[in-house]
Amino acid sequence: MRISLDAMGGDHAPRTTVEGAVETVNETDDIEIVLVGDRELLQKELKRKHYPPERISILHTTQTVQMDDDISTAIRRKKDSSIRKGIELVKNQEADAFVSAGHSGVVMATALLLLGKSPGVHRPAIATTMPTLTGKFVLIDAGANVDTEPENLLQFALMGRAFSKRILGVEDPKVALLSIGEEDTKGNLLTKEAFKLIKNTDINFAGNIEGKDIFVGVADVVVCDGFIGNIVLKVSEGLADTIMKMLKREIADIKTGKIAYMLLKPALRNFKKKTDYSEYGGAPLLGINGTCLISHGRSSSKAIRNAIKLANEFAKQRFYQKIIEELSRYRDILSPQQQPEPVKTT
Amino acid sequence: MRISLDAMGGDHAPRTTVEGAVETVNETDDIEIVLVGDRELLQKELKRKHYPPERISILHTTQTVQMDDDISTAIRRKKDSSIRKGIELVKNQEADAFVSAGHSGVVMATALLLLGKSPGVHRPAIATTMPTLTGKFVLIDAGANVDTEPENLLQFALMGRAFSKRILGVEDPKVALLSIGEEDTKGNLLTKEAFKLIKNTDINFAGNIEGKDIFVGVADVVVCDGFIGNIVLKVSEGLADTIMKMLKREIADIKTGKIAYMLLKPALRNFKKKTDYSEYGGAPLLGINGTCLISHGRSSSKAIRNAIKLANEFAKQRFYQKIIEELSRYRDILSPQQQPEPVKTT
Numbered sequence: 001m002r003i004s005l006d007a008m009g010g011d012h013a014p015r016t017t018v019e020g021a022v023e024t025v026n027e028t029d030d031i032e033i034v035l036v037g038d039r040e041l042l043q044k045e046l047k048r049k050h051y052p053p054e055r056i057s058i059l060h061t062t063q064t065v066q067m068d069d070d071i072s073t074a075i076r077r078k079k080d081s082s083i084r085k086g087i088e089l090v091k092n093q094e095a096d097a098f099v100s101a102g103h104s105g106v107v108m109a110t111a112l113l114l115l116g117k118s119p120g121v122h123r124p125a126i127a128t129t130m131p132t133l134t135g136k137f138v139l140i141d142a143g144a145n146v147d148t149e150p151e152n153l154l155q156f157a158l159m160g161r162a163f164s165k166r167i168l169g170v171e172d173p174k175v176a177l178l179s180i181g182e183e184d185t186k187g188n189l190l191t192k193e194a195f196k197l198i199k200n201t202d203i204n205f206a207g208n209i210e211g212k213d214i215f216v217g218v219a220d221v222v223v224c225d226g227f228i229g230n231i232v233l234k235v236s237e238g239l240a241d242t243i244m245k246m247l248k249r250e251i252a253d254i255k256t257g258k259i260a261y262m263l264l265k266p267a268l269r270n271f272k273k274k275t276d277y278s279e280y281g282g283a284p285l286l287g288i289n290g291t292c293l294i295s296h297g298r299s300s301s302k303a304i305r306n307a308i309k310l311a312n313e314f315a316k317q318r319f320y321q322k323i324i325e326e327l328s329r330y331r332d333i334l335s336p337q338q339q340p341e342p343v344k345t346t
Numbered sequence: 347m348r349i350s351l352d353a354m355g356g357d358h359a360p361r362t363t364v365e366g367a368v369e370t371v372n373e374t375d376d377i378e379i380v381l382v383g384d385r386e387l388l389q390k391e392l393k394r395k396h397y398p399p400e401r402i403s404i405l406h407t408t409q410t411v412q413m414d415d416d417i418s419t420a421i422r423r424k425k426d427s428s429i430r431k432g433i434e435l436v437k438n439q440e441a442d443a444f445v446s447a448g449h450s451g452v453v454m455a456t457a458l459l460l461l462g463k464s465p466g467v468h469r470p471a472i473a474t475t476m477p478t479l480t481g482k483f484v485l486i487d488a489g490a491n492v493d494t495e496p497e498n499l500l501q502f503a504l505m506g507r508a509f510s511k512r513i514l515g516v517e518d519p520k521v522a523l524l525s526i527g528e529e530d531t532k533g534n535l536l537t538k539e540a541f542k543l544i545k546n547t548d549i550n551f552a553g554n555i556e557g558k559d560i561f562v563g564v565a566d567v568v569v570c571d572g573f574i575g576n577i578v579l580k581v582s583e584g585l586a587d588t589i590m591k592m593l594k595r596e597i598a599d600i601k602t603g604k605i606a607y608m609l610l611k612p613a614l615r616n617f618k619k620k621t622d623y624s625e626y627g628g629a630p631l632l633g634i635n636g637t638c639l640i641s642h643g644r645s646s647s648k649a650i651r652n653a654i655k656l657a658n659e660f661a662k663q664r665f666y667q668k669i670i671e672e673l674s675r676y677r678d679i680l681s682p683q684q685q686p687e688p689v690k691t692t
Contacts, residue, residue, distance in 0.1 A: 133588055143526060146534035180489060180576040188492035188573045211580030215588040227534045228574055230526040232581050234557030239585050242479055242561040246620065250613035257613060263606035267596035274592065 001030065001315045003308050004095035007037035008064040008082040009102025010299045014038070017101070018045035020304025025055045027305070031312050034059050034095055036086040061085045067297065071105045075113065083107055087114050090290045096315035097291035099282060099307045101299040107292065108144055108285060115290040118320060120327040120334070123148065124287030125156045125226065126294060127163050128233060129280040132217035138164050138173075139214075139222050142283060143230030150193035151334055153177070153223050155327065157198050157205075159286040160221035162326050167313055168220075176209035176219035178228065183208065190225060197333065198223075240275065281306030284314055286323060291315045347376065347661045349654050350441035353383035354410040354428040355448025356645045360384070363447070364391035366650025371401040373651070377658050380405050380441055382432040407431045413643065417451045421459065429453055433460050436636045442661035443637035445628060445653045447645040453638065454490055454631060461636040464666055466673040466680070469494065470633030471502050471572065472640060473509050474579060475626040478563035484510050484519075485560075485568050488629060489576030496539035497680060499523070499569050501673065503544050503551075505632040506567035508672050513659055514566075522555035522565035524574065529554065536571060543679065544569075586621065627652030630660055632669060637661045 007017045014037055021033045032055045035042050039060040046056070063081040065074045078084065083106055089095035091114045100107045108124070117124060125141035140160035145152065157175050164173035177195055179187040184195060186208055198205050206219050211232070214222050224232070251257040273279065278300050282293035291314045295307045314320075327334065353363045360383055367379045378401045381388050385406040392402070409427040411420045424430065429452055435441035437460045446453045454470070463470060471487035486506035491498065503521050510519035523541055525533040530541060532554055544551050552565050557578070560568050570578070597603040619625065624646050628639035637660045641653045660666075673680065 133591060146526070178577060180492070180573055180580075210584075211577040211582075212584030212587070214581065215584050227526055228577060231524060231557040231574060232577065234526075235560065235578050235581055236557075236585050238556075238558030238561050239582050240589060241558070243586060243589055243621075245479060247613070247617055250617045250620075251610065253616070254610075254613045256609035260606050260609035260613070263602035263609070264597065264600075267593070267600045267603060267606070270599070271593055271596045274596075275589075 001096040001312045002032045002034065002094070003311055003315070004034045004036055004086040004089040004098045005304070005308065006082045006086045006098070006100035006102050007035040007042055008061075009100040010295065010304070011297050012300070013101065014041050014045050016299060016301045017304050018042060018049075019301035020308065021056055022046070022049045022051045023301060023305045024308045025051050028309070031055070031308065033057075033308065034089060036082040036089070037061055037064070059085055059089065065103045065106045067103055069103060069106065071109050074103065074106045075109055084110055084114075087111055087292065090292070091115055097293065097311035099293045099295060099304070099311050101295035101297055101304065101307070104143070104294045107294055111285055111288050111290070111292045115288045115292070118287055118289050118324045120324060120331065121287035122155055122334075123152050124285055125159060126283050127160055127286050128283040129168070130214075130233075130236065131275050132215050134217040136168070136280070137214065137217070137220055137222055138168070139224070139229055139233065140286070141224065141226035141229045142233050143226045144285065145226040147227070148190065148225045150190060150197055153190070153194035153225070154197040154201070154330070155287070155334065157203055157221065157223045158326055158330060159323055160223060161203060162319070162323055163284065163286065164220045166317060166319060166322060167310070170220045172204050173220035174206045174218070175203050175221040175223060176206040178211070178214070178222050178224040178232070179208035180210065181208060182210060194223070200333065201330065278303030278306060281308075281310040284310070288320065290320060347442040347658045348378045348380065348440070349657050349661070350380045350382055350432040350435040350444045351650070351654065352428045352432045352444070352446035352448050352453075353381040353388055354407075355446040356641065356650070357643050358646070359447065360387050360391050362645060362647045363650050364388060364395075365647035366654065367402055368392070368395045368397045369647060369651045370654045371397050374655070377401070377654065379403075379654065380435060382428040382435070383407055383410070405431055405435065411449045411452045413449055415449060415452065417455050420449065420452045421455055430456055430460075433457055433638065436638070437461055443639065443657035445639045445641060445650070445657050447641035447643055447650065447653070450489070450640045453640055457631055457634050457636070457638045461634045461638070464633055464635050464670045466670060466677070467633035468501055468680075469498050470631055471505060472629050473506055473632050474629035475514070476560075476579075476582065477621050478561050480563040482514070482626070483560065483563070483566055483568055484514070485570070485575055485579065486632070487570065487572035487575045488579050489572045490631065491572040493573070494536065494571045496536060496543055499536070499540035499571070500543040500547070500676070501633070501680065503549055503567065503569045504672055504676060505669055506569060507549060508665070508669055509630065509632065510566045512663060512665060512668060513656070516566045518550050519566035520552045520564070521549050521567040521569060522552040524557070524560070524568050524570040524578070525554035526556065527554060528556060540569070546679065547676065624649030624652060627654075627656040630656075635666060637666060
């Protein structure tokens, strides 16, 4: 597979993106990478690195989207950005997937603009993988949509299930709806309606799940509106950071702290490995006509490497077409939004 | 002040509630407590405990609301519950405040039914206190309301500010709106409208805050819809639990783990103290005609003790009347929901 990589995207790009690309081609034998970005900068990063040269190429671009760029301005004014050119490769079938640790809003909007929604999809969604006590779960939507409709949540459930099953290898994924109580009747207007819709399908539906239970591992897929999903993702990230900082401070404050910290190091390393987002690589944007993965802005070379490998997996399976097939099976339930509005007679 | 305590509410009641009450009267000299619940059980718990007997009394009730009781059924069928009788004491001015670690939904609904909303309040809200790296912040609404309107969020901002200022002693509290990006234009329909409303007041408005920043301590008050607030609260609780469990497991798995753990104990104790919800006692239900605090179901005697002391503080200040005064200053902005709907002329 040929992966198009936004080599300029991410807090530590292009160092980490180039490193990630080089590591990937050295570790695998079926992945080819197009580094999209400033040729001069990229060539400098590639210098003195060992890799099979026929498997890494450069597509030169003159513009870079900054993290604080306004989405619509970036799309209008930066037509030669690494994001746009990288996605164009997928559109023109010159690449099988696109990976970016850059401005996620611009990536989403550009992917939607150039590749388009898949037939039958109301709204594409971001599916992110998060660790639990016993494994991991898929959170969908993690921020692509706000103000969603119940039908959107049903589609997120179907897309998330397909991700869990086909990519993460869970046989019959348990899908739950993020809410404020386990009982069927708990929730807001959106989740109460979505609950009924999901219940009426063959989804292995675990019902409502409360925030405190998502990390316990009772559900393989947790479904929610993107506003809430993004807040859950960010709150989790912020809290995990804060807890580790507070713990380190407390450890530094006690007399036996230094020794304890030294003795602890392997445990902290294991913990970090299990909870590190970079292990999961990236979050796919599901429901578009093509494979597109969004990585964390803080991505290390390892995160980039894992994102490329995950993108490769999605592309090999032609996963986005599986989504189309999957959704088409539920056409009867999902039809309302696609039918034209009834003509008003009064 | 006289505090009415739901002595039957909470996972470890009435042991923890009675212990909490006894500890409180022994530590203070201006608090009197009415234990509301089963007289026989409470007398058994009180036996062999030392305390000034004139400061703890019992109001006998024959029913207890269970945690899995349906709210409307509990309200209809359990008219002699410790929750209802406890709140009636406040209504009849036989107590100055009510504290419960029982079924929070039933407490809220009963308080609303018996005490009513304060004049000018659209929707009462739960204000909960959470720890940050440097101190704490107030999250409002933490679960009293779902499907709120922008005006509700403005009222939450005003009530949360009053809590932060008058009870927690923050001089000019920084208020932020929980959203998915810092820019003014980020958010969903609800928060975008609320943003404009809050911006037009004298509130020290920090704008939108992302989930990752709430624990850093940049805002004293974080405002959101109760559906989201409850999820944030529960996700935080669940994640903190999970992180500690994972860390302990990793520590147990390494050779030097036992020694490290022993050396760490004082640090872990300090960490726990700083992050323990029981330090904060309880979450006030703001916007009702009276003082009512909701404690965590898992409340220890210490959590109960801190909740009683916090309730005492709210009652002494007649805080609920301060809310009425505060909201009345914003009558012009807040009027829409209270005016009758305009008559349709077309």
